[in-house]
Structure formats: structure tokens, C-alpha cells
Amino acid sequence: MRNRHNLAVVLSAVVLVGCAALILSQGVNAAGEGKITGTVKLDGPAPHMKGIDMSKDPYCSKAHASDPAHYETYVAGANGGLANVVLYIDGWTGAAQASNAVLVFDQRNCMYTPHVLAMDTGESFKVQTSDQTAHNIHPNPNPMTGNIPWNQSQPPGSPPVEKSWKATEFIPVKCNIHPWMNGWFAVVKGPYATSDENGNFTINNVPPGNYTVTAWHEAAGTQTQKVTVAAGAAASANFTFKAK
Amino acid sequence: MRTRLEKWSLLLSAAAVFVLPTVSSAQLSTSDIDTRLGTESHVGNITGHAKDAKGDYRRYCVGCHGPLGDGNGENAPYMQPPMYQQPRDFQLGIFKCRSTPTGTLPTDQDLYDAITRGFDRSNMPQWNTLSKQQRADLVAWVKHFSPRWVGEKPGTPIPIPPEPEVTAERIKAGRDVFARMQCWKCHGVQGMANGPSASTLQDDLGRPIAAFNFTDGTRPKCGDTDQDIYRIFMTGLDGTPMPSFADNIKPDEAWDLVFYLRTFMSQKSKEKEMAKQLALKPVDPNAPAGQQ
Numbered sequence: 001m002r003n004r005h006n007l008a009v010v011l012s013a014v015v016l017v018g019c020a021a022l023i024l025s026q027g028v029n030a031a032g033e034g035k036i037t038g039t040v041k042l043d044g045p046a047p048h049m050k051g052i053d054m055s056k057d058p059y060c061s062k063a064h065a066s067d068p069a070h071y072e073t074y075v076a077g078a079n080g081g082l083a084n085v086v087l088y089i090d091g092w093t094g095a096a097q098a099s100n101a102v103l104v105f106d107q108r109n110c111m112y113t114p115h116v117l118a119m120d121t122g123e124s125f126k127v128q129t130s131d132q133t134a135h136n137i138h139p140n141p142n143p144m145t146g147n148i149p150w151n152q153s154q155p156p157g158s159p160p161v162e163k164s165w166k167a168t169e170f171i172p173v174k175c176n177i178h179p180w181m182n183g184w185f186a187v188v189k190g191p192y193a194t195s196d197e198n199g200n201f202t203i204n205n206v207p208p209g210n211y212t213v214t215a216w217h218e219a220a221g222t223q224t225q226k227v228t229v230a231a232g233a234a235a236s237a238n239f240t241f242k243a244k
Numbered sequence: 245m246r247t248r249l250e251k252w253s254l255l256l257s258a259a260a261v262f263v264l265p266t267v268s269s270a271q272l273s274t275s276d277i278d279t280r281l282g283t284e285s286h287v288g289n290i291t292g293h294a295k296d297a298k299g300d301y302r303r304y305c306v307g308c309h310g311p312l313g314d315g316n317g318e319n320a321p322y323m324q325p326p327m328y329q330q331p332r333d334f335q336l337g338i339f340k341c342r343s344t345p346t347g348t349l350p351t352d353q354d355l356y357d358a359i360t361r362g363f364d365r366s367n368m369p370q371w372n373t374l375s376k377q378q379r380a381d382l383v384a385w386v387k388h389f390s391p392r393w394v395g396e397k398p399g400t401p402i403p404i405p406p407e408p409e410v411t412a413e414r415i416k417a418g419r420d421v422f423a424r425m426q427c428w429k430c431h432g433v434q435g436m437a438n439g440p441s442a443s444t445l446q447d448d449l450g451r452p453i454a455a456f457n458f459t460d461g462t463r464p465k466c467g468d469t470d471q472d473i474y475r476i477f478m479t480g481l482d483g484t485p486m487p488s489f490a491d492n493i494k495p496d497e498a499w500d501l502v503f504y505l506r507t508f509m510s511q512k513s514k515e516k517e518m519a520k521q522l523a524l525k526p527v528d529p530n531a532p533a534g535q536q
Contacts, residue, residue: 023443056440056441057429057440058530116500133426134425134426134429136485137487138485138487140448142335143336143338144271144335144336144391148337148338148347148348148392149338149345149347149348149448149482149483149487150346151346151480151482151484151485151486151487152346152487152488152490152491153425153480153487153488153489153490153492155424155425155426155492156492157423159491161491166302176441176444176445176446176485177426177429177430177441177485179441179444179446199386207406211316227251
């Protein structure tokens, strides 16, 4: 059983590599894999997000002169969609996800873009800076999980920092120079997605089967839902969070 | 340098003023920790054994670092941030004074040096009165609290090239590095720990922490030779806002920066004399990059 499973993994890896160009350009699902799509909504009006006073760093306040910055704990779209919710499969035991995009966490206008960066364990990501002021990038995981905190300076023109995390964890990230800069590395196992500004998401590359999908939001908490994915089909899962 | 007695009386006077709850991060039980009693350390040609340090730890360290090594000793509540940091939580395996890159374990020698040296601006005493063997045993004991040493190796020490001759040119170049790296955001343009971000700094456990004031006559916690200062900003002090600059400062520039930092310090130095003759002005944080 186990052997056959491994063989299947190896075979599909071979197929994947062989057809990589085709798959990437046409977005075809390999091996009849399905996906999970849906929308995350916020119940009721979005909580008011405080404006950020960046006056301690003139570079930052200038960057937001015409577009004042706000905290991003809740980012809700016009239709009540909730952004920055990470969706993943609880207790995933399949293979690691082959990353098809370079994950980038950008320091831009003294904010983090994206505010939440989801990734698989072991998947590498890049931290870069687009700013002409110095930052330091300082993730603060719990070392007991196996994820070790580090702290690197990011003066203007810094080369990107390339890293990965060992264990699943929602890791807060901050800049000590600009204490309003708060973001997250959401480290999960297996396929994942992050909801966009309309609350929409699609978890790709999910083999047929029964799953529990977890939706995590940094302030509103977590919810789970059972879904069944059929070969080559899209299962749906919708979530509604209450602001806390 | 402050004597031990002075440090203890500081501690006691702090105790009289405020009492704040300690942040507790104790997660491991004695039985878990005891599985690592066989931990060793290697310092020079001395091998330290954790189990031989049990008595010394009880006698000298437990009051601050606590029986579980989590930093919750009975005296911990009297150490008040931002000036006085809480005793280190050894279970986390996160250390300030390393020769190794940020995010990696320190070497046994790093821990040995920290224990020997003690920390200025801190309640951590120096332990150079203990024998080398006792200190090596204590290093092994400190390590045995954290499961990290079971699966992880210390990082590779960052290389420190030979120190060049101090020149006026190098001091000026060091001032440019200080401006470009924006050390002043935390440390202030004159190294007085009063930069625009200084007042909001917190350590990894969310406690307030002060940046190092270069001018108040105290010494860096991780040593005060030129090599130590080079190492400090290249590795960073893990667990604090002080980041690593290893990816941003080239070795030659790093020496220039060491020389410039010396000009802030109250201790007499060649660098301080030269800076006076050069009539060096502090960097101007409002000037455009490159013209500070």
C-alpha cells in the first residue's frame, strides 16, 4: 500500500516535471486533481481600522501623504468579503506542494505586502525591500515548535533574504524600527490559499478525497468545514467570520 | 565595570521601587529536561558535563534563572525592563552573544565567554571566579534545558578578518556606514540610544528594551574588544530588536564602522582623538541618502 503510494508520488512527479511547461501555461490539473473554491465573508460591518501615525519616519509618512495608511487586522471588500484568511487542509499527509510561484514578502511604503504570506513547510520565500528607509525583518515564532526566530537588517538596497520554515505555525513578523509594521507567515502543510480582497479563494492541486478545510484569520480565529473533492472537479467551501 | 555587590544592591533597590509580573514561558517539565542530563560542552580542551554542574547551578544561578532554567527564578521579578532585562530563558535556546549567524545556536565557547564575562547594564554577574572546569560544566548545564541542542548544531561562526590600522579616512567611512545602515534609528545620531524608534523597542517576549547607549560608560554585553563589536552588529543579538547586518555590511566597511562607534564611547581611544581633530559632525537623519 505504502509502496504503491510512493510509486504514485514518484510517477506523478515524473509526469509533473515532464509536463511542467504545459501545466504552467495552461493551468491544467495533474492526475485528475480537484480544487476547493469559495468565499470568506465577514458577518456585519468591518471593524474600523485605526490610521497609522508614521510621523517618526518622514519617508514613510511621505509615502502615504495622499493615501493614509491603516492597520490591516481586518481587510474587508465592498461585498463583505474578508481578505487575508489562510485556507488549508487539516492533517494533510500527502506530498509537499511543488511551489509554482516565488513567494515574496515585500517591505513597501513601510507596510508588508502581502500582509499575510501563506506557505508550505520547507517552502522557500523571499523577503525584499522596496523602500528607501531602513527596516529590520524580525519573525517571532515559538522556538519550541522547531521554527527559530531571526532578525535581519534591511537598509535600502538590501539583497533579498531567502528562508523557509520547518514546522506549521502562524508566525508574527515585525519591524522593530517601525512598530506599526505587523504581518504573518502562515506556515501550513499541503495545498493552501489566501483569500483576496473580495474574500475569494481557490486551493489548487487537491487529490480526490474527503477533507477538513481550515480557515484561519489572525484576529477572528479559525473555522473548519468538511468537503469532498471529486477527480478534476471543484468542491466549494464558504466561511463567515464574526469580527472579534 | 560594576562589581557583583553593586549589581546586587541595584537589584535590591529596584525591588523596592516596583514589582511587575514576570512573563512566564516555562513549557518543559523536569522529567523532559532530565533526559538531557548527559549533555556535554567542549571549550578549548576542556569537556564540560551537565550533571557535574547541578550543585553550582543551585548555588549560583537558580535564584535568577529558575529551577527549570526558564528565567523565572525568585529574583526575576525585581529586574525591570527596559534597562534591566529578565534572566535568560534557557529552554528557548535563544542567546544574545553569539559568534554565529542570527537564528542559529551559539557555540559552547560563546556561552562560556558570556558566563565568564557577565553582562554590564544587567543583573547577570561575571563568573570568572569559578574554575574553567566549573564554567564548562555550567555551559553543558545551560544547554541541557533546551531540546534544540539535540537536533541542531551551532551555526558556523562568522569570519572576522584581521583588524586594519585606524585612519581618519576609515573613521569618516565608518560614519557613512552608520548613516547608510541607519543604526541611528534606534541608537541615535550620537549613539545615545535616543533615535526615533528607541522608545517603542520591545524584545521577543514583548517586554520593553533599551538600545545600547554608547556614551554612558557602560560596556556592550557581548564584550568590548574591537572584534567583539564587529561580531555584535554582524550577528545581531537574538531575542532583541538588534538585527544582524551580515548581509549588508562588507568586512572592510565593518571595521570602518567599529572605528566610528569608538568615537561615541566615553572611554579614551585613538578614534575619539582623531574624530575631534576631524571635527566630525553627527549624521543628519533628514539629509537625502548619500549626503548625510
